[in-house]
Every structure is written in structure tokens, then in C-alpha cells.
Amino acid sequence: MTEPLYEMIRHSLAQQITAGTLPPGLVLLEGPIAEAFQVSRAPVKVALRLLHEDALVQRFNGRGFIIPGRDKPLRISPREAGLQPLVDGQTEPLPRAGWERIYAEAEGAIGRALVFGRFRVLEAHMAKHFHVGRTIMRDVLSRMQERGLITKDARSHWIAGPLTAAVLREYYEIRRILEPAALQMAAGKLDADELRTMRGRVAGAMESSPALLSPDTMREIDEDLHIRCVQRNGNARLSEMIQDCHLVLLANHTFLCHLGVPEEVPELAEHLVIYDLLLQGEPEAAAVALRAHLSRSLDRALARLMVLSVIPIPPLPSFLAPTEP
Numbered sequence: 204m205t206e207p208l209y210e211m212i213r214h215s216l217a218q219q220i221t222a223g224t225l226p227p228g229l230v231l232l233e234g235p236i237a238e239a240f241q242v243s244r245a246p247v248k249v250a251l252r253l254l255h256e257d258a259l260v261q262r263f264n265g266r267g268f269i270i271p272g273r274d275k276p277l278r279i280s281p282r283e284a285g286l287q288p289l290v291d292g293q294t295e296p297l298p299r300a301g302w303e304r305i306y307a308e309a310e311g312a313i314g315r316a317l318v319f320g321r322f323r324v325l326e327a328h329m330a331k332h333f334h335v336g337r338t339i340m341r342d343v344l345s346r347m348q349e350r351g352l353i354t355k356d357a358r359s360h361w362i363a364g365p366l367t368a369a370v371l372r373e374y375y376e377i378r379r380i381l382e383p384a385a386l387q388m389a390a391g392k393l394d395a396d397e398l399r400t401m402r403g404r405v406a407g408a409m410e411s412s413p414a415l416l417s418p419d420t421m422r423e424i425d426e427d428l429h430i431r432c433v434q435r436n437g438n439a440r441l442s443e444m445i446q447d448c449h450l451v452l453l454a455n456h457t458f459l460c461h462l463g464v465p466e467e468v469p470e471l472a473e474h475l476v477i478y479d480l481l482l483q484g485e486p487e488a489a490a491v492a493l494r495a496h497l498s499r500s501l502d503r504a505l506a507r508l509m510v511l512s513v514i515p516i517p518p519l520p521s522f523l524a525p526t527e528p
Contacts, residue, residue: 209250310347322519390481395482
């Protein structure tokens with residue numbers, strides 16, 4: 204019988220803790236470990252609880268766990284600390300639930316299409332595209348429906364889009380309410396060295412010629428602030444609500460891929476201000492600056508959406524069929 208996934212993760216972590224591969228003082232959080240093992244958080248949560256019962260880890264400030272043996276907590280990612288997400292002699296990552304293996308790619312494909320109109324999502328074509336069965340595909344689509352990415356019409360067809368100006372405003376309104384509060388909550392949990400690294404990435408982009416800036420660089424800069432920083436708030440439900448609004452990050456990446464990075468990139472200076480305030484120990488001011496940044500970002504997103512509305516629809520995956528509203 205195959206060993207339960209949580210036991211495989213527990214065994215791998217226990218091996219690496221006792222062998223010293225994972226250093227004392229390392230803070231262990233469900234999200235980064237799940238990402239390293241390429242699994243959902245559920246088995247990681249069970250594995251960490253069992254490690255705690257085995258006295259291999261201790262509770263840490265009510266959030267996450269810490270490997271005992273060091274006074275000062277080590278706040279770096281498990282990967283940076285040396286985590287090997289394999290068990291014994293494995294050469295392949297741990298298995299994930301069927302839908303989880305393809306969810307991010309499927310979500311990205313649909314999210315990038317929304318700025319070009321309304322599409323019917325063809326379930327059978329999508330299952331064939333991702334080489335999975337219809338049951339797994341329904342799990343993926345149901346998850347997307349839960350997050351508001353797709354809906355069902357009166358004929359029970361899966362429908363995606365369109366991302367209209369009104370919808371864009373609603374997403375940004377939610378973000379302006381939630382993200383500044385989350386950043387303020389996260390401020391005390393953010394490592395200064397990590398913040399300096401993120402700030403350095405922004406400063407380096409500002410010094411580069413706009414022609415040398417790629418959409419992927421801009422996406423990484425966006426994710427530094429709006430995911431890696433904001434999501435450290437310590438409230439899982441709040442983080443999930445914010446994550447449900449990250450469709451606009453996908454949309455922004457689509458804008459830049461099709462329109463190119465503009466000559467003027469004012470969002471870089473806005474990010475820099477936020478990092479400086481965080482590093483100066485001014486979380487309230489950083490939250491105010493983030494709220495202002497999101498307001499300006501909405502204006503830029505609306506302008507880009509208007510431009511994309513008049514250009515031809517690019518080639519899209521075969522499982523997305525343009526349809527009339």
C-alpha cells in the first residue's frame with residue numbers, strides 16, 4: 204500500500220532535521236513547504252503536527268513551527284535552507300492530487316484570455332489538452348468557479364470573462380481595502396534582508412532601459428510586493444481573499460506581454476517608497492503608500508484594457524472558444 208502523502212512529507216522532513224540538513228532555528232510554514240514539495244497545504248499541515256508531537260519542531264509565535272536549537276529564528280525559505288523535497292532515494296517530486304498538478308497552468312491560460320473577451324471553456328478539449336480525465340478536469344474547473352474565475356451559464360456551460368472595466372474596478376476596490384491592512388499585519392514578520400533584496404530588484408529595474416525590462420521581470424516585482432510581502436500577514440482567510448483577487452496580476456502580465464513595457468514605469472518608484480517605509484519601521488505609512496499605489500495601478504490597468512480591446516485576439520488554447528455575451 205502506498206504510504207500517505209503526509210507521512211512521506213513527515214518522513215522527509217524528519218530525516219533532514221535529524222541529519223542537520225535543515226538548520227536549527229528555521230521557521231517552517233505550511234505554504235513554502237507545500238510549494239517546495241509541490242503539494243497542497245493539507246498534507247503539510249498534518250506532517251508538521253506529527254513532527255510537533257514527535258518533539259522535532261516547536262510552535263512558533265502561534266504561526267508555523269520552528270526547529271529547536273537556536274535562539275534567533277531563521278526566516279528564510281526552506282529551499283534556501285537546503286530542503287530536499289524528496290524522500291530517501293526518490294528522484295521525482297512527491298505526487299500531488301490530480302487537479303493540483305495542472306491547476307496553476309490552467310488558471311494562467313484562462314486568466315490571460317479574459318482581457319480579450321468572453322469565452323466558453325470546453326471541458327473535453329481542456330482535458331485532452333492537459334492529458335487528464337474528465338473527473339480531474341471537473342475538479343480544476345470547480346476550483347476556478349469557487350475563486351470566481353469562471354461561471355456557469357443557463358445551459359451549464361463553463362464561461363470565462365470578460366474582464367471588463369467594471370470588474371477590474373471591483374477587484375481593485377477589494378485590493379485597496381485588504382492589501383494595505385494585510386501589509387501592516389505582515390510588517391513585523393518580514394525579514395529585513397529579504398526586503399532589501401526585493402528593493403534591490405526594483406532599483407535595478409529602475410536603472411535599466413525600459414527596452415531591457417521584460418514582462419516577466421515586472422511580474423516578479425509585482426509578486427514580491429503583492430504576494431510575498433502581503434501574504435505574510437498571518438491570517439489564512441485574509442490571504443485567501445486577497446489571492447482570489449490576483450486575477451488582476453495575471454491580467455497585468457498579459458497587458459505587458461502584448462503591449463510591451465512602457466517607456467515610463469511609475470509603479471517602480473511607488474514600490475520603492477513602500478519598501479523604504481517598511482525598512483524604516485513605518486508600516487502604517489507603507490500601508491498608506493500601498494493604497495495610493497493600487498489607486499494609480501487601477502488607472503493604468505484601465506488604460507491598458509482599453510488599448511487591448513481594439514487589437515485582434517491572439518492565438519489561444521483550443522479549449523477556449525470565443526462567445527457572445
